[in-house]
Structures are given as structure tokens and as C-alpha cells.
């Protein structure tokens with residue numbers, strides 16, 4: 001099997017799987033219980049919190065566990081709307097956000113907020129000046145992802161947020177960093193973000209766990225009300241196994257961010273070189289992009305047809321975003337891909353376990369697919 005769908009989810013590492021099992025078998029108490037068993041569970045949660053905070057170069061008090069980045073994004077957005085939105089009714093975002101950002105924003109837009117959607121320019125890239133100039137005194141929130149999950153394009157978050165914070169210190173800045181965390185060298189401070197969303201299962205941890213970084217002093221209001229866990233921001237008994245697994249994955253890989261980045265850059269570079277030798281196939285390029293994600297357009301073959309062809313030959317890829325199953329991607333359109341390109345673009349997303357020989361096999365299968373599939377009516 002060749003697995004090139006790591007932006008959809010990663011295979012949990014052994015360390016994460018072990019931590020999850022251990023917590024389920026031996027550390028199953030409620031972290032809120034006052035007895036010793038509860039304390040042990042609470043210590044596991046605290047230890048994971050510290051590991052994640054350290055990787056973002058921040059304090060553990062700034063990390064709040066959630067059920068995943070979808071919840072973190074919703075919490076960040078609705079919180080900003082609640083805390084500042086009574087008097088400031090404007091939100092600035094981009095046209096290329098994940099649905100877990102664009103959908104809550106759409107809800108707010110339908111309920112009285114004015115939303116400015118910044119689009120990529122002709123070259124397919126977001127100009128930080130376009131984000132900055134969209135913000136004014138009436139803005140409560142700017143939310144901008146760090147790495148686009150469909151193309152790998154890296155957005156100019158740090159630059160835009162820095163200028164915005166200088167001009168309007170009270171505007172809330174949020175970044176969905178799901179595809180950048182543990183892959184790019186980022187810290188909470190370097191992004192100038194008040195709020196940062198993270199997910200466990202994109203970085204070799206379990207599914208169903210994520211985190212929201214909240215800068216010290218920034219006020220966050222809950223979406224769910226209940227037992228008051230996570231300093232009242234996220235009620236609900238902490239998912240100790242998932243949180244332990246998340247912490248274990250981060251601990252395992254946090255010292256190799258640069259090394260893995262280099263390895264992935266070589267892999268994507270090699271893919272780019274090899275693709276040039278195949279007519280009608282192109283790697284979609286950006287001035288700044290994550291080496292973990294490659295957007296590949298194969299002219300005249302529908303992405304779903306190609307996806308299944310590759311799957312039959314043991315290669316797992318994604319058509320656009322895994323979250324927009326069966327739906328044409330608005331995000332690729334926003335990047336300026338025409339309808340034909342949207343229909344025939346696949347996403348390859350890598351992990352450190354992928355090898356050059358797997359790229360060779362992918363190229364071989366793409367050549368076969370072109371020979372076999374273009375002949376038949378799709």
C-alpha cells in the first residue's frame with residue numbers, strides 16, 4: 001500500500017497507540033475526581049498539555065483541549081462573535097478556508113455579521129495587504145488558515161496578523177493551523193495569533209482530539225455549557241486516552257520538524273521533477289507551499305476516476321479535500337482553477353514514512369492511467 005492521503009488523516013504512531021491503550025486500561029478515572037485515581041488522570045492531561053504548549057513555545061495554561069480542530073475553530077469564531085461582536089460586526093477571512101471555519105462564518109453572516117472574504121490574486125496567492133486593508137475599527141475577528149489543506153499553499157498569516165495587531169490591537173486574530181502544526185516551524189508568538197486551532201489526527205495522534213491555543217489575556221467564551229472543565233471554556237469530561245495519545249504523538253515528533261520538512265521537500269521536489277516528464281500532468285505550484293501537500297492536475301481524467309484507478313493499484317490519494325466528498329471544490333475555484341482543472345485535480349499528501357520509490361510507482365501508474373483511462377468514456 002502506498003498512502004498519500006496524510007492530510008486527510010495520518011496513521012497513528014506506535015507511541016500514540018500505546019498511550020491511548022495505557023490510558024484506557026490503567027488511567028481511566030475522571031480527571032475531575034478528587035481521589036488519587038482522578039489525580040493520576042489529571043496528571044496525564046497536564047503532561048500532554050505541557051508537551052503541546054512547549055512545541056508552540058507557550059505556557060500550558062494557554063492550551064485548551066477539544067474534540068478536534070472543527071470544535072476549536074467553532075469555539076474560536078463563536079467566542080470572538082460573542083465577546084466583541086455586539087459592537088463590532090465585521091469578520092475578515094479568506095475564500096480558501098476549511099468548512100469548519102467557513103461554515104460557522106456563514107452562519108454568522110446570515111445572522112447579522114458583515115463578512116469580507118479575501119480571495120487569492122491572479123497568481124493564486126493571498127496578498128497580505130488585502131487582508132490588512134479589509135480590517136477596520138468595526139472588525140471583531142480575522143481568521144486565516146496557515147496551510148491550505150487542498151493545495152498546500154502557505155498563507156501570509158504572520159505578516160498579516162502583525163500589521164493588523166499594530167493597527168487594531170483589539171481585533172481577535174485566529175489561525176487554523178491544522179496542516180501546519182508539527183510540519184512548519186511555528187510558535188504562537190511568531191504567528192501573532194490570539195487563537196490557534198490544532199488537531200491530533202493529522203500529526204500521527206488519535207482522532208477526536210484537538211486543541212485551541214488562547215493567548216494569555218484573551219477572553220474566550222464557551223460554546224457548550226456544563227461541568228466547567230478546561231477552565232470553563234470547554235465543558236465535558238476530558239478524553240484522557242485521546243489527549244494522552246495526542247501528547248505522545250507531539251512528543252515523538254516535535255524534535256524532528258526541520259528534518260522531516262527537509263525530507264518532505266526532497267520528496268515533493270522529486271515528484272515535481274518526475275511529473276515534468278509526463279505530458280498533460282502538472283504539479284500546481286505556489287511561491288510558498290508546504291512540502292507535505294501536492295496538488296496535481298491530470299488533464300482529461302476525472303479526479304474520482306483516477307482516484308479509484310490508483311486505489312486499485314494500491315495507491316491512496318484524495319480528490320481535492322476529503323471533507324468535500326463528491327462536491328466540486330469551491331476552494332480550488334477560488335485559487336483560480338477552471339472547472340476542468342477542478343474536476344481533474346488530485347491531492348497527494350505525505351508523511352515521513354513515504355519514500356522516493358513510492359513516487360516512482362505513482363508516476364508509473366499515472367502513465368498507465370493516461371494510457372488506459374483517456375481511451376474510455378469517463
Ligand code: PMP
Nearest residue numbers: 068069070098100149176178199
Ligand atoms: N482545518 C483543516 C485545514 C483541516 O484540514 C481539517 C481536517 N480535514 C480540519 C480543520 C478539521 O479537523 P478535525 O478533523 O480535527 O476536526
